[in-house]
Each structure stands twice: as structure tokens, then as C-alpha cells.
Amino acid sequence: MMEFDRLCTLLSFTAEEKEKAGKNRELYSGNDSLPEFLTVGFFDRCKNLTSLPENRLLQAEKAVAEVCEIARNSPALRAYCNFLYDLTINREVSPSTDIPEAAALLKENSGVPAVLVAFAIYPAIRAAHMKLGIPEKYSQAAVFTWACGTTDIYFRNKGCFGMYYRQLYWLRYSLDGKIFRIGRFEYQLHDRIMPELPLYRNSQGELLMFAPPSWLISPDGERTAEADKDGVWQPSFSDSNGKVCGNVIDRQSTRIERKLTVLDRKEWSPAIVDGDLVPDIHIPGGGGMTLEIIKASLEEAVYFFKTFFHRQVKAFVCTSWILNPDWQKELPDSNIAAFQKEVYLYCFDLHPQSGMFFVFGKVDGDKKDFPADNSIRKAFHRIWDSGRTLRTGGMVLMADQIPEFGKSTAKKLPRNQS
Numbered sequence: 001m002m003e004f005d006r007l008c009t010l011l012s013f014t015a016e017e018k019e020k021a022g023k024n025r026e027l028y029s030g031n032d033s034l035p036e037f038l039t040v041g042f043f044d045r046c047k048n049l050t051s052l053p054e055n056r057l058l059q060a061e062k063a064v065a066e067v068c069e070i071a072r073n074s075p076a077l078r079a080y081c082n083f084l085y086d087l088t089i090n091r092e093v094s095p096s097t098d099i100p101e102a103a104a105l106l107k108e109n110s111g112v113p114a115v116l117v118a119f120a121i122y123p124a125i126r127a128a129h130m131k132l133g134i135p136e137k138y139s140q141a142a143v144f145t146w147a148c149g150t151t152d153i154y155f156r157n158k159g160c161f162g163m164y165y166r167q168l169y170w171l172r173y174s175l176d177g178k179i180f181r182i183g184r185f186e187y188q189l190h191d192r193i194m195p196e197l198p199l200y201r202n203s204q205g206e207l208l209m210f211a212p213p214s215w216l217i218s219p220d221g222e223r224t225a226e227a228d229k230d231g232v233w234q235p236s237f238s239d240s241n242g243k244v245c246g247n248v249i250d251r252q253s254t255r256i257e258r259k260l261t262v263l264d265r266k267e268w269s270p271a272i273v274d275g276d277l278v279p280d281i282h283i284p285g286g287g288g289m290t291l292e293i294i295k296a297s298l299e300e301a302v303y304f305f306k307t308f309f310h311r312q313v314k315a316f317v318c319t320s321w322i323l324n325p326d327w328q329k330e331l332p333d334s335n336i337a338a339f340q341k342e343v344y345l346y347c348f349d350l351h352p353q354s355g356m357f358f359v360f361g362k363v364d365g366d367k368k369d370f371p372a373d374n375s376i377r378k379a380f381h382r383i384w385d386s387g388r389t390l391r392t393g394g395m396v397l398m399a400d401q402i403p404e405f406g407k408s409t410a411k412k413l414p415r416n417q418s
Contacts, residue, residue: 111162
């Protein structure tokens, strides 16, 4: 058994790193035995489930072999990896309390233990899914398909195989049966109503979303954070006396209309009510997000929740950097822009770091140090150069609209304005 202080010394942790690692010191067991996941044989059994491209797989095999060799002769690394596993599987630990990488010992392979720990969690996730009657392919996707995206993010910044430790906490949602990888997307179950904006629908299927009074709107109708800027205004909204009155969010541009829209409650009703099943979509890394692949995932998700939870999906919602409305201008021919055209889009918030971690693998530093070596990274630089801030977008898609998904059939119907 290895004492915690000695572990930190052997791993050459700084005082700051030791403090970070010690936030959950009560979970540190000191167990320095060799866990199965720190063996090449373990990785060999897992690697074919990951769908890693051949060049990345060769890189992974080399990195894992080197880490496993060090583990054979390093009680400190073994104790460290056992601690990392215990932190990951414990649901009470905050995501912000991940421990530092063992960079002094593992150097360019310091992100490898996180991948191996993720794979080691698989049996627990499979057991949780079996209790729900969920087939094995969904359990495998929750870990191994997910890992393809997380290792890709790591590679973009580090240029080597591994995973950021901060992403390991995500597996706890799978352990708790709260999130499921179904095709291209992950679908998370929430206890709250979403979307959290007024959304109404009529018998013809038209949707209208209203901006909440708490938002600040620029003179050109965009959401802003600049309260003191000339011409900034706030929306109004009411639902009373059989009328809904407010400022509508345009479903594509996400601009807020200055004129008030009035709806008759005899013709319009809330599109989502308390108790409706509204899964929250999470978009893992990996690319290949064509409309055909998205539609297949949505259709399978409806089947999944009906079959294994005996519930009908009412709608899907999502908030993501991928839904930043600016991509329609900056990347007009992309899969991202095509996706946005098929949903009711809105600006969720203004965030100067939105998407940076997923695209660059980091969020801090001078913008000139962020490479502009592909189309999406170049688009980020164009936004920065224009003086605009990054944004997180939101979307809603009613489940009964899925058959028309990909056809861009949204229509503007007449409505009463005052």
C-alpha cells in the first residue's frame, strides 16, 4: 500500500497538483496492485470495439504497451491508476476534482490511463444496462464509440493518443441509466422541462418560440450581453386571457422580432408540457454528421425509448456550440449548417469559449496559437477577427417532424402581429 504523500512525490506533483489530487483523498485506497486494465491483453480485447482508424490504432497500441511496461515496475503508477478508477466510478465526486496527469512519469503517454480506465468501467455500465433490458450494442457504444470522440479531441491538441481526464465523469451518466449512445448522438434524460423557453404549436404543426423578458436584444435583433449599448431592448411575454403575446425568435436566423406577435390560445397551445419525454441530445466528436445519419439516430432513439422505457418521445432538444447560428454564414455548405436548417434554432447564450475545447482541445492561450488548418478552425478565426463572440445555440425538434427531417419543409404561416 502506498501513502498518498509518497505517491505525489514519486509522480513529481507540484504543490498545486497535489492539492488538486487531494480534493477526494478519502477515496484514495493506496492500492498499488496491478489492475487488469493496465495490461496489454486487456487493451487487445477492447481495441477492436473502438473503431479507431488504423493509423490511430497503431499509435494507441504503442502508447498502451509503453504505459503497461512502466506499470509493471512502478507501484506509484499502479496506485495512481487505481485511484483514477475509483474517482471515475464514484458518482458523488464533482467533475472538477479530476486528478492531474502523471506527466513527469508518462510524458507523451500521460493521457493513456484515462482511456484504459474508461474501458475498465464498461462491465459496470453493461450491468446497469442489463437491468434495464438494453442490448449490448448500446453499452458498447456508451464506452468504446464514445472513446473514439474523446481520443480525437485529445489528439487535436496533443498530437498523441490519450484522453482528457476531465471527460471521464461523463461515464457516470451511463452508469446511472441517464444517457444513451444511439447511433450518431447521445440522448440524456432530464427531470426538468425542456426547452426552457415558451414554445407554442398550432394544429397545422407550426412552431413559434418566444424570447424571455430576461434577454437583452441588440438593435438588429440578436441576443447580446451589452446592456449599455444604444438601442438594446428586452422582450416581453405573456400568456393570459386566452392570448399569448410576445417577441418571436426566428427559427433560422435566431433574431428576435421587434413587433409583438399575438396568438389565440384556441388555436395555439404549449408544444411541450410537464411530463413529456424530451431527451436532450449531446453531439459527440467524430464528424460524419450527415442528415441521413442524424435522421437514422433520431428514428432509432424514438424506437429505443418506446421499446425499453415504454414511453413516447414528444420532442428532442439540444444546446451545443455546433448550433451556433454563425455557422450558417461561415460554413454554409457544411453538415452543421444543413442540420441547423432542419430544426427550430435559437441562441442559447453568448460564450467566448463555446466549442473551443472540442475543436482545438484547449480553451486558454493567445488566439494566434490556435491553428487555422481546417475549415471549422478557420471559421473560428473569422469570428474572432470580426470582433464577434462565440455563441452556443439551442434547438428543438418535435418527434412527429422526423419523417420530414432533411427535406427543409419548414413554412412560414400567416400570424397576427401588432
